[in-house]
Every structure is written in structure tokens, then in C-alpha cells.
Amino acid sequence: MNDKLSLNIWKIFFGIISISLLLTLPWWSSGYVVMMVIRIMYFGMLTMSLAFLAGELGWVSLMQAAFFGIAGYFVAILQTRYSLPFPIPPLIGIAMATVAAALFGLLVIRTRGIYFLMLTLVLGQLVWALASQWASVTRGDTGIHEVYAPMLFGISTAESKTAFYFFNLIFFVGSIIFLAALKRSPFGLMLRGIRDSESRMRMLGYSVGLLRYCAFIFAAFVAALGGVFFVYFTGLINPHSVSLTTNVDTLLAGILGGINSLGGAILGTGILKMLDVWLSGVTKRYLLFMGIMFMLVIMFAPQGIVGTAKKRLETKRKKTA
Amino acid sequence: MSLLIGMSFLNGLTLAALLFITASGLTLSFSLMRVVNLTHGAFYLAGGYIGLTVLKATGNWALAVLLGGLFTAVLALVEERFLLSWARGNDLIETLISLSVAIIIGDLILVVWGGNPKTIAIPKSLGGAVVIPVIGIIYPLYRIFMLGLAIFIILGLWVFLKKTNLGITIRAGVDNFHMVSALGINVTRLFTIVFGLSGGLAGIAGVVGGTFMMLGPGEDWRILLLTLIVIIIGGMGSLSGTIVGALITGLIYSFATAFIPQFSLFFLFLPVAIILSIRPQGLFGKEA
Numbered sequence: 001m002n003d004k005l006s007l008n009i010w011k012i013f014f015g016i017i018s019i020s021l022l023l024t025l026p027w028w029s030s031g032y033v034v035m036m037v038i039r040i041m042y043f044g045m046l047t048m049s050l051a052f053l054a055g056e057l058g059w060v061s062l063m064q065a066a067f068f069g070i071a072g073y074f075v076a077i078l079q080t081r082y083s084l085p086f087p088i089p090p091l092i093g094i095a096m097a098t099v100a101a102a103l104f105g106l107l108v109i110r111t112r113g114i115y116f117l118m119l120t121l122v123l124g125q126l127v128w129a130l131a132s133q134w135a136s137v138t139r140g141d142t143g144i145h146e147v148y149a150p151m152l153f154g155i156s157t158a159e160s161k162t163a164f165y166f167f168n169l170i171f172f173v174g175s176i177i178f179l180a181a182l183k184r185s186p187f188g189l190m191l192r193g194i195r196d197s198e199s200r201m202r203m204l205g206y207s208v209g210l211l212r213y214c215a216f217i218f219a220a221f222v223a224a225l226g227g228v229f230f231v232y233f234t235g236l237i238n239p240h241s242v243s244l245t246t247n248v249d250t251l252l253a254g255i256l257g258g259i260n261s262l263g264g265a266i267l268g269t270g271i272l273k274m275l276d277v278w279l280s281g282v283t284k285r286y287l288l289f290m291g292i293m294f295m296l297v298i299m300f301a302p303q304g305i306v307g308t309a310k311k312r313l314e315t316k317r318k319k320t321a
Numbered sequence: 322m323s324l325l326i327g328m329s330f331l332n333g334l335t336l337a338a339l340l341f342i343t344a345s346g347l348t349l350s351f352s353l354m355r356v357v358n359l360t361h362g363a364f365y366l367a368g369g370y371i372g373l374t375v376l377k378a379t380g381n382w383a384l385a386v387l388l389g390g391l392f393t394a395v396l397a398l399v400e401e402r403f404l405l406s407w408a409r410g411n412d413l414i415e416t417l418i419s420l421s422v423a424i425i426i427g428d429l430i431l432v433v434w435g436g437n438p439k440t441i442a443i444p445k446s447l448g449g450a451v452v453i454p455v456i457g458i459i460y461p462l463y464r465i466f467m468l469g470l471a472i473f474i475i476l477g478l479w480v481f482l483k484k485t486n487l488g489i490t491i492r493a494g495v496d497n498f499h500m501v502s503a504l505g506i507n508v509t510r511l512f513t514i515v516f517g518l519s520g521g522l523a524g525i526a527g528v529v530g531g532t533f534m535m536l537g538p539g540e541d542w543r544i545l546l547l548t549l550i551v552i553i554i555g556g557m558g559s560l561s562g563t564i565v566g567a568l569i570t571g572l573i574y575s576f577a578t579a580f581i582p583q584f585s586l587f588f589l590f591l592p593v594a595i596i597l598s599i600r601p602q603g604l605f606g607k608e609a
Contacts, residue, residue: 060413060417106598107593107594107597107598110597110601111601113412113413114355114412114413114416117357117413117417118357118416118549118553119553119597121359121546122546122549122550122553122593123590123593125542125546125586126546126589126590126593129546129585129586129587130584130586130587133582133583133584133585133586133587134583134584134587135583136583244542248420248424251417285428285432287424287427287428288424288425288428288429288432290424291421291422291423291424291425291427291428292421292425294417294420294421294424295404295418295421295422295425298408298417298418298421299407299408299414299418302414
């Protein structure tokens, strides 16, 4: 009990420190760091949506980037082609990504394990094929450019990176709170029940399919939110953002940090995105490096950094007790 | 218009032949080991490029097919023996390892053969075109040969699985793996053999497919996608399901390419969605 209390105090302590660091970041660091953190935030939202499904349901998805990209594409198309004013493109984009999740969800809810993995791989690749082939709408492999971030309270978030940073931070923290609340709620408990014993939950009278369906849609919603910030920040979207490479990158980030926790997902994304920048300056063989790293992590530390650290702590505690 | 329909139909059939050769290997290894080998598409591409190199060096197309298949068979053996067996029993980890191997092979291919799309030259004896009787369409001889090759492989696999000792053991392993193991049969060796055979089929398909389609970056994932769709439609682990799945996928893809090229791949979503909502285990799959 005492241990648990001290752990909670540590958690609160770290929480306060990281929040105050994040809130003051633009004033004590360089513009480069701010841009890096923005990148980690929107990709982190994508990784969190994957980690939520993996941690709560044991579902390893290879299509979360599809929802990220669908939202991004809708924002880009509605803004550049139909020049709709600000809140409309992202709202429609997120809504459409959620609708897509509702559609794909009908197909995936009955599967689990490798069947889910295989089916999401296929569906994700079909979305990629659409983005790359339907050139009259998506502009094919060149993608859509010059998507400007909106004006908020008279400040252009396209010009001021600090403004964009806070705009993104609000939704990033919001997503963490949203998913953490879901995890703590009876809903999250039911999902973990399904993960551990589907037949038992069914016997207890829970609607397993419906619960899974809702979880799938919630996860897609967070990924879509990340996609909006991605397209606003980079100003462009192309099929690469919904490609298998992006999906595997997301999975690697999730597994690297620890797939069972949201903190692990963010940590993994941070490490991977920093590696990405460093590697692209050194070598063109990013995919090769990523593949090898993916293999090593899967084979030797499938629990990820957070998972392995937790295990260490527990064995240590057992020894002292 | 009717010529376009006839051509699309024939193209669909030959694509189905290629997809069958690729998917039969995948479904075979899946039914025994419960691993979806995501390296399969990379094996296809690696086999195709090896075939390309062999053909350039020797000028012998049959040898290219043989060596392409042999190379990927060895590649598959190594993957199974040293990587997948690491996580034996945890099918999710095994599948993710195969995904990482696919990424590594895909990038190594880019290093060795570069990023420009290439095609394997059609052998002289199979070049040219013939008039197909009854419908009177002029059609490349090579594609008709491919159809024959697929039928030959179907028959070969059928005889192997039904008549030979090894084939019977494999089928027994598919039905009840623990019982076969308890009877004293070396299951580890069985796994390796089946995985090698599966990889070999992918390599052969790569050389055969590379002769009428392009070999290039991304082709590995396109073939894997089509192959997975074939076995989702047909049912995992069923050979007759693979035949039907390959026909459905090949024909739909071919007609979609001819009439609505912008959606040719996405259109395959339709059969996948319909099959999964009516029969989640696939047309010929058993209840899980």
C-alpha cells in the first residue's frame, strides 16, 4: 500500500513537471525543438490510437494511419478545392474518418489475433490504393499541397509556430485525457475483460461485438484528430501518410515504448521521430534500419520500454518484500 | 466493347493463375503453422529479381524459374529456422517477425536491383500470340502457358498432399497438430519443409509473374495484398478455396482495371466486405 502511494506521488510529481515544461516550452527552447515536439504530438496521437486498441483489446492494427489520412485528405480537399472556412474542413474530416471506422469496424469486430492484423493490413492497403489511384480527387502520388493552418483569435497558426504548438497541445492533452478516461471507465474494464476471456464476457451477458465496435471507432477518432494537425502542420498530404510504411512506423513506435500504456506510445513516438530525423541525415536506408529495429524489439523486448521497466520494478519490489 | 470484355476475362483468368500459385504457398504454410507469413510478397519479388539476373547471365528461362524458386525456398527455410521458431506458439509475434523480414528484404532488393521497374523477357518458345478458337481473340501464348502452369501446380499439389507419405503427414498436421506430434513425427522438420515449399512457390510465382508484369518497388506489397484477399475470400487453409478466391480476385481486378482504373484495387473491397459479412471464415474455410 505504501509502495502504491509513493508511486502515485511520483506520478503526480512527474505529471506536474512535464505539464509545466510543455506549457513553457516555446520560451526556453529553440524553434527547432518546438517543431519536433509538434511532430511528436500529432504522430503520438496516431500511436496512442493504436496502443489503445492493442492494450485494451489485444488488437494489433495495421490501418490506424488510414483514419489519420482520411481526415487529412478531407481537410486538404475541402480547404484547397472548395475553400471552406476554418472549422468546417476539420470537423467534416474527423466525421468522415469516424464514419469510415464505423464501416470498416463492421468487418473487423468478429476477428481477433492474426486475423485482425491481416484484415486491417488489407483494408489499410485498400485505402492507400484509393489515395494513390483516384488521382482526380487526391492528385495521386504528388498529393495535395498548400494546406494552410487556420487563423485562431486573430493569430495565424500557419505563421506562428508557437500558436500552432498550443493549438496542437490542447488537443494532444485532450486525447490523452479522453483515452485515459476510457481506460479507467467501466467501458475500459469491459474491454480488458474481452481481451482476457471473450467467452466469459459473452456468458456474463455483455455485447462483445458492440463494445469492440465502439472501441474501434473511438481509436479511429483520436487518429483522425492527429491527421488534422499533421496536414495543417506539414501543409501537404500524399499517399505516403496512409501507406504501410506509416502503419508499420506507428506499430514500431507503439511496441518500442510499450504497447500497453499511453505514456509508452508517446515515448516510443518521440524516440522514433528523433531517430528518423537523425537517420535521414546519415543514410537513405531508413526502411532497412526500421525493419531490423522492428525485428529486434519484437524478438527481445515485445513489452517495450515502459513494459520492461515495469517488470523490472515489480521483480525488484518482490525481492525487497 | 465485347473484345474488351473478352480480353478482360482472359487477363483475369491468367492473373488468377498467378495469384493461385502465390496464394497456394501462403495458405499451405498458414494451415499447418497458423502464421500469416507477411514475407510472402517479398519472396515473390526476390524470386522475380533472382530470375531476372539468372536469365541475363544464362539466357535460360526455365533455369531462371527454377533458381528463383530455389533461392526463395532457402530464404524461407532460414527465416523459419532462425527467426520464426524463436517465437514458436505465439502466432502474433511470429506474424510480426515475418512483417519485419518483409521490410528488410524489400529494402535490400532496392539496394541490389535499384528502383526502376524491370520486366523479365518472355522466352522465345513462348513468345508470340495465338488465336483462341470459338471466341476468336488473339491472345499471347505466354499467358496461356501460365494458365497451364497453374493447372499443373494444382494437380501437383493435389497429388503431393493426397498420395505421398509426406503430404498425408502434412494434412494430418493441419487437422490435429498435437496428435501428429504425439505419434512421434518430427513436427519441427515438417514445419521447415512446408515453409520452404511455400517460399519456393512464391519465388516461382515471382519469376513467372515478372515475365508479364513489372518487377519494381512496392510490387511485393501489391502482390501480398492480392494474395491475402484471395485467402480471405477463399478461406484460410483451403486449397479449393484458394482456387475460387484466386478466380474471383483475378477477374474482379482485371475488369475493374479495364473499366474503372481509378478504383481497380479499391474495388476489391467489395468482395472482401460481402464475403466477410456473410461467411466470416471465407467461402471454403472451416469454422474457427
